[in-house]
Amino acid sequence: MAPSVDGEIHWFAEHGLYDGLFLMRDEESGTYWDHMTGEAVYGPRVGSTLEVSNLRQTTVAQVLGQDPDTLVAISDQALRPDEAMALDGLLGRIRGRLGRMFQETVEEEDDRLPTMDLGMGIWDGERARYYPYDRIAGGGNAVLDDFGGRQVVVYLDPSAYALATAYTDSDGITWDGDVLRFSDGTYIEGGVFHDASGERAQIERPLQIFTRWCGFSLTFPQAEIFGH
Amino acid sequence: MRSFSLDVSRTPVAKALAIAALTATLAAPLSAQFSDRLEADSDMLMKDGFDTDRAIFWAQPNFTPLRNPEWQSLRSLRRAGDLTEETTVVTFDVQGNTLVLVSSQMSYHHVAQGEMEGEPWMVTF
Numbered sequence: 504m505a506p507s508v509d510g511e512i513h514w515f516a517e518h519g520l521y522d523g524l525f526l527m528r529d530e531e532s533g534t535y536w537d538h539m540t541g542e543a544v545y546g547p548r549v550g551s552t553l554e555v556s557n558l559r560q561t562t563v564a565q566v567l568g569q570d571p572d573t574l575v576a577i578s579d580q581a582l583r584p585d586e587a588m589a590l591d592g593l594l595g596r597i598r599g600r601l602g603r604m605f606q607e608t609v610e611e612e613d614d615r616l617p618t619m620d621l622g623m624g625i626w627d628g629e630r631a632r633y634y635p636y637d638r639i640a641g642g643g644n645a646v647l648d649d650f651g652g653r654q655v656v657v658y659l660d661p662s663a664y665a666l667a668t669a670y671t672d673s674d675g676i677t678w679d680g681d682v683l684r685f686s687d688g689t690y691i692e693g694g695v696f697h698d699a700s701g702e703r704a705q706i707e708r709p710l711q712i713f714t715r716w717c718g719f720s721l722t723f724p725q726a727e728i729f730g731h
Numbered sequence: 732m733r734s735f736s737l738d739v740s741r742t743p744v745a746k747a748l749a750i751a752a753l754t755a756t757l758a759a760p761l762s763a764q765f766s767d768r769l770e771a772d773s774d775m776l777m778k779d780g781f782d783t784d785r786a787i788f789w790a791q792p793n794f795t796p797l798r799n800p801e802w803q804s805l806r807s808l809r810r811a812g813d814l815t816e817e818t819t820v821v822t823f824d825v826q827g828n829t830l831v832l833v834s835s836q837m838s839y840h841h842v843a844q845g846e847m848e849g850e851p852w853m854v855t856f
Contacts, residue, residue: 506844506853515853516792517841521785525841527855528792535788538841538855542778545786549776558823558854560834563809564816570829573822575808576800576843582813583835604765608785664819 504541505554508532522721523605539712539722560713561663561694568662568693601717613720615728623657623666624719624726625650625709631723633716638730639666645676645683648729655709657729658683662693669696670707766791797832797843805831826850 506513508529518528519535526544527536534546541553566573600618601609612618622635632650634657639646645658657668661681675686683691688699696706712719720726767790771783808814819834825847832843837856844853 504853504855506851512846512851514796514798515842515844515855516796517794518789518792520787521781525855526786526788527842528788535786544778544781545771545775545783545788547776549778553853556823558821560819560821562816563805563814563818563820563831566820566822566829566831567806567809571806573805573829573831574802575805575814575820575831575833576797576802577808577813577833578797578800578836578840580836580839582818582833583838604787608787610782610785 504556508548508551508553520605520608522718523601523609524718524722537722539718555710557708557711559663559667559694560665561660565660565662565694569695609717609721612717613724613726615731616716616720618715618717620716621714622716622719623668623711623713624723625655625657625668625711626723626726627651627709631719631726632729633719633726634666634668634729635716636666644678646729647671647674647676650709656683656685658691660691660694665713667694667713668709668711670709765789765793794839794841797836797840799845800843802830802847821854821856823852823854825852 506515508531511531513529513531515527515529515536517525519526521544525538527538528534529536532546532548534543534548536543536553541555543549543551600606616635620635622633623639624631624633626632630651634646639657639659645656648655648657654671654674655668656671656676657666660667669691671685673685673687673689677684681692689704690697691706696704698704769788769790771786771788773783777783805814809816814833820831821834821837822829822831824830826849828847830847830852832854837843837854841856842853846852
């Protein structure tokens with residue numbers, strides 16, 4: 504996300520809750536912002552939207568495989584073991600609902616899916632669609648779909664443990680071990696897209712977030728669900 | 732004897748849950764003490780449909796944002812054993828640089844922000 508409002512850098516911090524998700528506030532104007540869409544929702548800058556771009560969720564191994572010169576920032580907070588985070592995730596799924604404070608910011612949940620369902624949400628200016636994790640896993644860990652007239656592939660990246668989405672012109676996909684191969688000869692290996700000659704290439708991705716149904720559906724009430 | 736948490740973290744779905752745990756309902760930070768709430772101002776501009784009756788506005792941030800962090804070589808930290816191959820991270824590109832923040836630390840900050848080669852960037856979680 505670009506922390507720039509009318510060309511000026513503003514400084515942001517988590518400062519509230521709405522629809523079960525955190526709101527950010529900037530120090531300069533005191534405006535509250537949706538942290539997923541970048542929209543100003545309350546305050547003097549309502550009408551403005553921060554530029555949003557994708558953040559990929561992955562692992563150290565995959566990032567180093569893609570770029571050995573990657574830089575990391577370590578904060579003063581303890582490095583929490585992944586085991587503890589996995590347990591948090593499982594407990595959330597078992598609990599099956601939002602915490603009480605989060606719940607009081609929600610008017611009505613979208614009950615088409617369970618609150619804590621896990622999946623990939625993608626969106627553009629006009630539409631949003633949610634891909635349940637279980638449906639992708641049950642569909643061979645990758646599916647092709649039409650999104651706004653363009654073909655997308657939604658896949659479970661085996662080296663990142665997360666769902667990812669990319670645009671593709673290909674009309675067929677197969678797994679070759681951990682390599683996702685497209686019918687036009689292109690492929691994704693270790694999170695890196697390669698053209699048909701095997702050279703690394705850029706791949707275009709829609710705006711996306713790997714998240715829970717509650718947060719995505721409350722942010723995008725018009726969201727479609729893949730397979731529904 | 733292996734622990735339960737170690738077992739679950741080694742399955743793909745548990746790794747996925749570990750990543751997603753940070754993105755929506757944020758179990759870990761809920762143990763924090765929350766700041767005082769502010770009253771909504773009915774004269775303030777707001778987006779159509781925004782309902783101040785169910786919004787929570789805190790007087791102060793509950794989590795300290797990570798600002799202008801120092802960048803180090805990920806490869807060096809990995810070699811030093813500070814991070815494992817499977818440590819979950821978020822990654823983004825700024826001015827041709829691949830930048831990484833550690834997911835578990837971002838669950839304490841929620842917002843990270845700085846500049847890289849003159850380009851402002853921000854990560855929200």
